Amino acid sequence: GESVGLHLPTLSVQEGDNSIINCAYSNSASDYFIWYKQESGKGPQFIIDIRSNMDKRQGQRVTVLLNKTVKHLSLQIAATQPGDSAVYFCAEKLGGNAGNMLTFGGGTRLMVKP
Amino acid sequence: ETGVTQSPTHLIKTRGQQVTLRCSSQSGHNTVSWYQQALGQGPQFIFQYYREEENGRGNFPPRFSGLQFPNYSSELNVNALELDDSALYLCASSLLGDEKLFFGSGTQLSVL
Numbered sequence: 001g002e003s004v005g006l007h008l009p010t011l012s013v014q015e016g017d018n019s020i021i022n023c024a025y026s027n028s029a030s031d032y033f034i035w036y037k038q039e040s041g042k043g044p045q046f047i048i049d050i051r052s053n054m055d056k057r058q059g060q061r062v063t064v065l066l067n068k069t070v071k072h073l074s075l076q077i078a079a080t081q082p083g084d085s086a087v088y089f090c091a092e093k094l095g096g097n098a099g100n101m102l103t104f105g106g107g108t109r110l111m112v113k114p
Numbered sequence: 115e116t117g118v119t120q121s122p123t124h125l126i127k128t129r130g131q132q133v134t135l136r137c138s139s140q141s142g143h144n145t146v147s148w149y150q151q152a153l154g155q156g157p158q159f160i161f162q163y164y165r166e167e168e169n170g171r172g173n174f175p176p177r178f179s180g181l182q183f184p185n186y187s188s189e190l191n192v193n194a195l196e197l198d199d200s201a202l203y204l205c206a207s208s209l210l211g212d213e214k215l216f217f218g219s220g221t222q223l224s225v226l
Contacts, residue, residue: 008154032213043118043204043217044157089156093213100147100208100215101170104156 008087010109019077021108023090028071031095034102035064035075039086047075047088052095077110085112118218120205126224132193135221137205139186145210146188148180151202151220163188164210192223200225 013019025033031052036044050057050064050073057064063076073090087109091102119138127133139146145164149157159172163182177193186207192199202222206215 034214036217041219043206043219046214046216049214091156100145100162100210100213101159101172102157102213102215103159104149107156 008107008109010111012111012113013080015080015082015112015114017080019075019080019084019110019112021075021077021088021110023073023075023105023108025071025073025090025092025105026103027092027094028068029095030092030103032093033064033066033073034091034093035062035073036089036091036104037084037086038089038107044089080110080112082112082114085110118205118207118216120203120218120221122221123219124222124224126226127195128226129195129197131195131225132191133195133223135190135192135203135205135223137188137190137207137218139188139205139207140216143207143209143216144186145208146182146186147206147208147215148188148190149204149206149217150174151204153201157204160190195225197225199223 034049035047038044048059048064061078065074087107089107091104121136147162148160151157160174162170166182179191181189202220204220206217208215
């Protein structure tokens, strides 16, 4: 499939190192945040989510941190593996939004060097 | 449990033509959303359907329209195609009230 994100910011890490991908969100009224991973030729795949009443949430090898004061979200990947190479998107949902509309950021490409 | 499936995977159209893209929701999901993803950008919300009615719309003109069927499958129709409509079109399904969306692999539309 066609490559996604040819001109995206890129983070290059060594296999086994930890990765931190940052995201600045736009709306202080957003109450839900989510990270997706997108590999070339595929749709976005859910990684982890967090609600605005939390500041940290952990999954398997991933942690999301939320700083509402500066409207900043980060995704930490422990012991990064070659299979983690992809484009990562953060997205936010506005509080009170009756639907499930997500507003996506521009994405970051993660490249893992063996 | 089946995931979200979209068809076709790739499509080439000419400016001014009309196109229909199709999506089958994940089993048990009652809400479907469509997103447009231009090259190098994040997905942008087009609209969402619940119980066969549109219940949310992004900043897209009326020539973008949709349908949701009783079996929760969905269509995205785009009339009078423009060159800037070239993009990856993503369908996502969910349960109403659950913000977590499950995406299909998309349809890559090229308008020449």
